Amino acid sequence: MTARSAIEHLSGALARTGGPARLHELPFPSQVELRLDDEDADSFGPRVGQFLSCDIPAAARATGGGDPYVLWLGPGWYLIVDRPGRAPGLLSGLHGALGGDCGGTCGSAVDVSAARTVLELTGPAVRAVLNHGCALDLHPRAFKPGDCAQTLLAQAQVILHQTAPHDYRLFVRTSYADYLARWLLDAMSEYQAAFS
Incomplete structure (x- = not known):
């Protein structure tokens, strides 16, 4: 369909x-909401930024000049936007960046493309x-x-x-x-x- x-x-x-x-x-852009716990944003934000090839944005700002780019929605709350069909790869990479040291409890990433x-x-x-x-x-x-x-x-x-x-x-x-x-x-x- x-x-x-x-x-x-x-x-x-x-x-x-x-x-x-x-x-x-x-x-149909890919859209993934990312939530980072306040205490973990400083340590895991750079890992996420490295995966995305752009920094996590400061308050009321956006980062990234192309695909993907990241919008700040609130404290520890971001919207990652990429080309259509990229959400599964974003989720996989983000879960990898958020896993490891904290057992996957440092934040969450959810596909909200629709x-x-x-x-x-x-x-x-x-x-x-x-x-x-x-x-x-x-x-x-x-x-x-x-x-x-x-x-x-x-x-x-x-x-x-x-x-x-x-x-x-x-x-x-x-x-x-x-x-x-x-x-x-x-x-x-x-x-x-x-x-x-």
């Missing part, structure tokens, strides 16, 4: 976005679009490339990750993906009208 995206039916509308605000889906849809917003108007429904201060002095936060966007819980000056990724629960994509398309419409 072929996997279907939660917003596949909106692909035509997403494809018509352009100019100052573009929206598309990053389909839990969230990933939307990417690009273009010079996307910060203005996000400001329509997000209470975070997204001014470049307060939120910049490499930052991430859990927040509400149009009353939907999201993980917001800024990847470049005009580029953002939104991780939204799959059950809210259709709602949020439609909200974004509507919020982008004024910028699209000016572009056409």
